[in-house]
Amino acid sequence: MATSVRLILGDQLNLNHSWFKKVSPDVVYVLMEVRSETDYVLHHAQKVIAIFAGMRRLAEQLKKAGHKVRYFHISDKDNTHHFATNLKKVIKEIGAKRFEYQEPDEYRLDQELKLFVKDLGLESACVSSEHFIDTRDGVAKHFQKDAKRWVMESYYRRMRQRTDMLMDDGEPLGGQWNFDHDNRKPWKGKPDLVKSWDLSHDHSAIWAEIQKSGAKTFGNPSADNFPWPQDRAEALAQLKAFIQKGLTNFGDYEDAMHTDSDRLFHSRLSFALNVKLLSPLEVAQAAVNAHQKDSSVYPLAATEGFVRQIIGWREYIRGVYWAKMPDYEKSNGLGHTLSLPSWFWTGKVKMNCMKHSVGQSLETAYAHHIQRLMVIGSFCLTAGIDPAEVEKWYLGVYIDAFQWVELPNVIGMSQHADGGFLATKPYCCAASYVSKMSNYCTGCIYDPKDRHGPKACPLNALYWDFWLRHQKRFLNNPRIGMAVRQAANMSPAEQSAVRKKADALRADIDNL
Ligand code: FAD
Ligand code: DLZ
Ligand code: SF4
Numbered sequence: 001m002a003t004s005v006r007l008i009l010g011d012q013l014n015l016n017h018s019w020f021k022k023v024s025p026d027v028v029y030v031l032m033e034v035r036s037e038t039d040y041v042l043h044h045a046q047k048v049i050a051i052f053a054g055m056r057r058l059a060e061q062l063k064k065a066g067h068k069v070r071y072f073h074i075s076d077k078d079n080t081h082h083f084a085t086n087l088k089k090v091i092k093e094i095g096a097k098r099f100e101y102q103e104p105d106e107y108r109l110d111q112e113l114k115l116f117v118k119d120l121g122l123e124s125a126c127v128s129s130e131h132f133i134d135t136r137d138g139v140a141k142h143f144q145k146d147a148k149r150w151v152m153e154s155y156y157r158r159m160r161q162r163t164d165m166l167m168d169d170g171e172p173l174g175g176q177w178n179f180d181h182d183n184r185k186p187w188k189g190k191p192d193l194v195k196s197w198d199l200s201h202d203h204s205a206i207w208a209e210i211q212k213s214g215a216k217t218f219g220n221p222s223a224d225n226f227p228w229p230q231d232r233a234e235a236l237a238q239l240k241a242f243i244q245k246g247l248t249n250f251g252d253y254e255d256a257m258h259t260d261s262d263r264l265f266h267s268r269l270s271f272a273l274n275v276k277l278l279s280p281l282e283v284a285q286a287a288v289n290a291h292q293k294d295s296s297v298y299p300l301a302a303t304e305g306f307v308r309q310i311i312g313w314r315e316y317i318r319g320v321y322w323a324k325m326p327d328y329e330k331s332n333g334l335g336h337t338l339s340l341p342s343w344f345w346t347g348k349v350k351m352n353c354m355k356h357s358v359g360q361s362l363e364t365a366y367a368h369h370i371q372r373l374m375v376i377g378s379f380c381l382t383a384g385i386d387p388a389e390v391e392k393w394y395l396g397v398y399i400d401a402f403q404w405v406e407l408p409n410v411i412g413m414s415q416h417a418d419g420g421f422l423a424t425k426p427y428c429c430a431a432s433y434v435s436k437m438s439n440y441c442t443g444c445i446y447d448p449k450d451r452h453g454p455k456a457c458p459l460n461a462l463y464w465d466f467w468l469r470h471q472k473r474f475l476n477n478p479r480i481g482m483a484v485r486q487a488a489n490m491s492p493a494e495q496s497a498v499r500k501k502a503d504a505l506r507a508d509i510d511n512l
Pocket of ligand 3: 351352353354430431434435440441442444445446447448457458459
């Protein structure tokens with residue numbers, strides 16, 4: 001075999017990849033902590049620490065297994081902090097004749113590496129990351145290319161058949177594909193039941209190195225009590241703990257939010273999945289196995305809900321990303337232009353729901369789906385924030401944020417900036433939803449029942465103003481026509497009061 005260099009990116013920590021099955025003295029694996037990756041968006045400190053910790057552990061494991069590894073630490077003097085220049089240096093050092101890399105998951109890096117191999121003048125190959133269930137273009141192949149929207153449910157059903165998960169002789173187990181309607185209970189608060197089952201590490205040394213390098217981050221580094229898994233064994237332990245302690249209640253409380261717990265019964269497995277410490281098939285299969293073993297403890301509705309997120313939403317979102325990039329990134333179908341309020345970087349806001357959801361994101365680099373969609377996302381959508389700014393914040397703040405999964409969720413699902421291609425309706429809410437699904441309104445200085453008085457909940461005026469501003473576009477949408485009609489049927493005086501209040505809120509957005 002010709003001497004080869006193989007690149008491993010920070011979200012390609014898959015020790016089960018077929019690359020590693022055989023040890024060869026002619027192959028050098030290269031991992032690099034580089035400023036071009038830490039700095040392309042402002043990242044949460046925990047995200048940078050978690051990726052570096054995972055990369056360092058994988059390098060150790062590979063070396064221990066006998067593989068040759070060249071590792072660039074953020075603090076190394078000879079680190080040029082760019083993939084291309086570091087790679088050229090290693091290729092020259094060892095006289096490599098061949099370069100290989102795994103399919104990157106971000107369009108930006110895909111382009112960069114294609115250009116790199118084109119200029120390199122060596123034999124090269126791009127191989128699968130052997131992580132996803134479907135191919136990059138699998139979703140595009142499932143739908144008609146020029147269809148106005150790609151509805152996830154039909155793709156999900158195909159994935160159920162393809163994986164044979166929760167199927168009974170070709171039909172969905174329990175006679176129903178989707179139990180989403182059963183998954184909408186509020187949590188009434190039993191703190192003992194939602195005690196954290198997270199791991200903990202001390203990463204103060206890595207954090208000190210990152211700080212010394214000058215890389216800018218935000219959020220709480222939590223370096224001496226760090227919960228994110230660092231290797232496959234830890235990720236498997238996290239999966240096991242979720243199945244034992246979370247899955248039973250996952251379905252019932254999937255949409256609930258509560259100040260007792262950041263995550264209630266959500267798995268927090270997205271980091272382990274996205275950096276490929278776990279495979280989507282094994283995670284979904286673990287839930288299916290639990291249900292098969294004891295359906296009285298792991299009900300079908302909970303299991304189906306969890307499996308749908310992984311073999312349905314996750315794969316579908318990736319397919320949309322690859323089908324729609326690079327133009328998708330620039331979508332702004334509703335023409336929103338406002339800047340993000342300053343409290344997105346500090347958590348200092350009076351609205352209790354935002355204080356908890358944004359504050360928790362800054363503190364833990366995590367928020368669960370409903371906090372991301374129906375609290376933070378809904379606020380941005382109804383306030384009219386520029387989707388590109390929203391997208392950058394989400395990409396930086398969350399531990400699991402890699403653009404292939406983050407961007408369609410923000411641009412399509414949450415900000416409805418893609419003209420409804422991904423989501424059949426805009427996801428937004430007023431205070432009634434937040435007070436039904438959480439305890440945030442208790443103790444908030446705002447009145448969830450008021451629309452435009454001095455103490456009225458800001459979400460109310462923003463919500464109704466949103467429908468008034470966009471009524472032409474949405475009036476005929478059967479999924480939300482009712483809300484639009486309700487707004488349109490308000491008396492002119494009420495409409496004017498709502499609009500006036502919403503304008504005043506926007507003008508004072510940094511002080512809500
Ligand atoms: P659980 O609720 O336990 O779900 C299990 C798994 O299902 C998740 O780990 C994830 O891998 C998958 N999943 C669930 N929903 C989705 C979805 N909509 N799209 C793709 N996968 C899904 N997910 C990310 O992984 N990275 C992101 O950057 C990201 N950004 C988001 C931004 C917005 C505005 C919204 C609305 C959603 C976003 N999601 C993102 C999807 C989802 O919110 C997270 O995957 C989830 O909150 C992660 O927490 P968990 O592991 O506890 O999830
Ligand atoms: C997110 C990230 C960060 C912060 N740092 C690095 C890094 O220093 N080296 C690296 O190889 N990868 C890093 N990553 C992950 C990459 O950005 C990720 O591989 C791409 O976004 C593709 O999904
Ligand atoms: Fe949020 Fe409004 Fe409830 Fe306060 S009253 S927590 S601002 S929804």
